[in-house]
Amino acid sequence: MRLGNSFSQIKPFELSAEVFPLTATTLSGFEEILAEELKSFGARDVEIGRRAVTFQGDLGFMYKANFRSRFALHILKPIKTFVAANEEAYYARIRSFAWEKLIKPEQTIAIRVALNSQTFRHSHFMAMKAKDAIVDRIRDKVGERPNVDTDNPDVPIHIFIHRELVTISLDSSGDSLHKRGYRQITGQAPLNEVLAAGIVELSEWDTTTPFYDGMCGSGTLAIEAAIKGLSMPPGIFRKQGYAFEKWSDFDADLYDKIVESSLERMSDIKLEIHASDMSSNVVSKAKKNVYNAELEDEIEVSHLDFFDLKPTGNRGTLVLNPPYGERMDKEDIDELYQKLGDAFKQNWKGHGCFVFSGNLEALKKVGLRSSSKKELFNGSIECRLARFDVYEGSRKHN
The missing domain is CATH 3.30.2130.30 (VC0802-like)
Incomplete structure (x- = not known):
């Protein structure tokens, strides 16, 4: 419709x-x-x-x-x-x-x-x-x-x-609801918070298992994963309020009750979320955003190249938002995506591996058959969220 x-x-x-x-x-x-x-x-x-x-x-x-x-x-x-x-x-x-x-x-x-x-x-x-x-x-x-x-x-x-x-x-919202309020520092191509939240949801991450973002940028995917895992209302971070607060029929007592009941619904589940990046500058930004969101206990942020990252167990969800290639030669971007597929096969068996990318040709270089591809947009860039379930003897993409 x-x-x-x-x-x-x-x-x-x-x-x-x-x-x-x-x-x-x-x-x-x-x-x-x-x-x-x-x-x-x-x-x-x-x-x-x-x-x-x-x-x-x-x-x-x-x-x-x-x-x-x-x-x-x-x-x-x-x-x-x-x-x-x-x-x-x-x-x-x-x-x-x-x-x-x-x-x-x-x-x-x-x-x-x-x-x-x-x-x-x-x-x-x-x-x-x-x-x-x-x-x-x-x-x-x-x-x-x-x-x-x-x-x-x-x-x-x-x-x-x-x-x-x-x-x-x-x-009734005023400023777009993607402007959560926790992200004061961003990298070169930050993900919209609603886009990150949707990617986490579409990954069908089981919150009792680890979540990994091996190319974390400003940390948005990891933070949105924590928000999901804790059943945390995103409005808890919002400093600018909402447009409805200036309406003539605004009921402050009712709004306070909504906020209170939403906070009472939060979970105290113990989460295991890992965010890492090869850039020390980017990791510093991610740590500051995690600190702003008061999620240091839920998210471990590390300075680590993805290809050195290893899972802590046999099950979990890995989500990557690799470069699309705007500032890289085609040969380099193709090699990067090929190495992603190799890493999935070597290190991530038993995990749901997701790649969100606006380079649809480079995605083919991963070399694994995707079990699903969801069409999404990052701004005006047409993207795919591709899922690769890696088992022993995973088949190559034809």
């Missing part, structure tokens, strides 16, 4: 509704694990869209989804849907909404528009038209108008246009 189709089924939002429609956005390839996560939280009427999951929830659930979700980027609260055949109709329908009931003149707004339309082609222009309609309405009703703040708005607004169907949502 495409995102436009799933949005088109949303019923108009009622300001007094106890249970209302919500939409969680995510990265391509994570829709199913996000849907399962939301169901585990107690979401109702869950439907999978394209880079999004729609569901029903109340105010407390909206707080919970923001605080606890490992795979969502934004939690949107749709408030108005309509069909607009042209820019004039688009402006008029937005202006007709009672924005003065949601936004005070002293508050700031920002508008983000996503398009999948032949009628409307320029997202920036449509955002400007929507801004004009909103501030004109509020000025007409109360005599003053809100200002725009694209960096830290009080009320971020999301508009999705599918063909001529327009869905307007309040963004």
Whole structure:
């Protein structure tokens, strides 16, 4: 089901509704694990869209989804849907909404528009038209108008246009939920935290066994593994808060209860997580991020070349995010990936070995038959998460 189709089924939002429609956005390839996560939280009427999951929830659930979700980027609260055949109709329908009931003149707004339309082609222009309609309405009703703040708005607004169907949502998250707050230092090509969390989930890591990241970079994969293993709410690190805290209906007592109950659900399981890298500079950054996350007891960070890394037991999960080759010769990158396959066969029998890479040709050089390949994206780079289960006599890839 495409995102436009799933949005088109949303019923108009009622300001007094106890249970209302919500939409969680995510990265391509994570829709199913996000849907399962939301169901585990107690979401109702869950439907999978394209880079999004729609569901029903109340105010407390909206707080919970923001605080606890490992795979969502934004939690949107749709408030108005309509069909607009042209820019004039688009402006008029937005202006007709009672924005003065949601936004005070002293508050700031920002508008983000996503398009999948032949009628409307320029997202920036449509955002400007929507801004004009909103501030004109509020000025007409109360005599003053809100200002725009694209960096830290009080009320971020999301508009999705599918063909001529327009869905307007309040963004309850504000800053993207991938901005956890623990990662203050990054390397050259850091993984988005939600991307790392999804990779860990797709690895189907058994948390009673060791987890290894032998090319750890800034440590994001290992930290997200610990968050999974401890059932830790990612919102525990978030210093900038959420947009819903500035809404007129914000219930601070309810939010505090959500936070308290989420923390009570954390596990005290003993985890074995190993993060290592051949670069001492990178290892230093990873150690600082692990320290920021207060996960030193769960994650061992070592200065070690992957090809010198050995597992501590007979079972476990290894996840690698090797270079894609942007700063390496083709011969060198091919040799690196070939050596990965050799290392898997020599040292990692009985383990699930995963390689996340944006170099699809180099992946073929691993020389082992992958048991699965999941299409994902690292920014705009098309990637694969390839799984290699290594046993005695593992077959080569043809």
